[in-house]
Amino acid sequence: MASTTEPVIAGMPRRIERPSALGFIGYAVALAVLVWAFGGSGWSMTELVRGIPSLGDFLLRAWPPRIERLDSLFRALVETFQMALVGTLVGAVLSLPLAIAAARGLIGSRVLAAAARGLVAFFRTVPDLIWALLFVIAVGLGPFAGTLAIVVDTIGFCARFFAEALEDVDRGPMEALSAQGVRRSDSIFCTLMPAAMPAFITTAMFAVEKSTRSSVILGLVGAGGIGLELKVAMDLFDYPTAATILLMIFALVVAVEQAGAWARRRVLGG
């Protein structure tokens, strides 16, 4: 029969570690920044509650949705989707060389890698609406400006995740080919690219979803798509037409997300 008085082992870790003095100061500063940010953002539950009736009023005035201009709205919606699709495709393709340059340990030049990472970060940092404004100045109003904005936004999104996918892939096959005298460019394209392809495709699918949502907004600055129709309807207080547009956008975004989820399952499963 084992003894009931088990020996007490020293060195039991605390349930919650006491922070160091520096750690405590860090937590306090983080809390102060949060309080400061809430103050500056104008966060007000009173205003929020007071705004609910206005929202209800909008919904009442928007119902029932107006369907007289369904044909032209549908064409604008299709244009929105076309912008998203082409912008994402071109952006994803252009992301590949940038991702190879930006991925750590793939190319010899550290300067080139740092430059590529900087460029990708710059593309990602500037919001798509700003890119749209710039491209409207460059190529004029219309869907091409919006498509170009989506291309740049997609590069900022895809190149980063493509580079991470390339960094995560097992380098064994590449090293095995290098040991036989195969050029680095050939080893990258025939070993790393196929291995990273599922990650590339799922990232590109997410990018299509993101671009579809973006392309709606880009219309607000005249860069094509259904966003322009929404802005006009809201400016003219034509809330029933605005409601129709919102429902169409909702249907498009849900359809693209569902198709993307299906495609991702197929790619990851296969």
Add this chain to the structure above:
Amino acid sequence: MSASLAERTEPVAIPPPVLDNVPVPDDVVVRNLSIAYGAAAPVLRGVSFAVRRGETVALIGANGAGKSTLLKACLGLVPPGAGEVQVLEQVFGGRALRRSGPREALRTIGFVAQKHNLVLRLSVLSNVLHGFLAQHPGPRCWLQATAPAALRQRALQVLDRVGLAHLAARRADTLSGGQQQRVAIARALVNAPRLIFADEPAASLDPAVGEEVMQIFTRTSRETGTTLIFTTHHLDHARRHAQRVLGLKAGMLVIDAPVDRLQREELHGFYD
């Protein structure tokens, strides 16, 4: 040598062989090679040996003895700290590797690692075709669909030699471990290399499949006159498949002898 070797506490390097005036050409000549990683103790210390064309050599040694480093130095992947490595008349010497030189030599070398290192999402045939990339660089050999007909045919012939022609269209990740290793061997053989390095090619395989893989290597070496250098922890593989054994201990070469002159106890005592 056999009795004393197991009892030694400190390894003693054998005297370097006479490397000049060798009648059969040497495919690999290692002269007084020392390699250290950073400030750590040297991994290899004054290693010298020569491997003649067509010879089958087993490189044995405990973990950390320097086998893999020696193999990497022979492949030009690690620069020698001191001494030099000459592989197929190409000298890898000095602290910096010359980019063009080693690559030329590597194009006639086959390399098989412990892990098969295949591209698992691609077909078996595509993986074998990658072996051609050293001599046929460019996108055509990235995938079997775009490869020239003559190269596809040669790749299939090599797959047939390792008994896998019927699986050419299958994805590599659907094969067993032994089959994957045979594909890796086919990839190394497809260029008709003059010299094959294999780093523990049977280590991750069960004994029967490991024996099968070693037989493919030795049969190829015998039939084509290819020089074969493999590392192994399986002393039976060394005894059965090598003509000569090199033994590394703490970075020094302490065995260099034809396998038929080595006693069983001498080999087994080597790891004590």
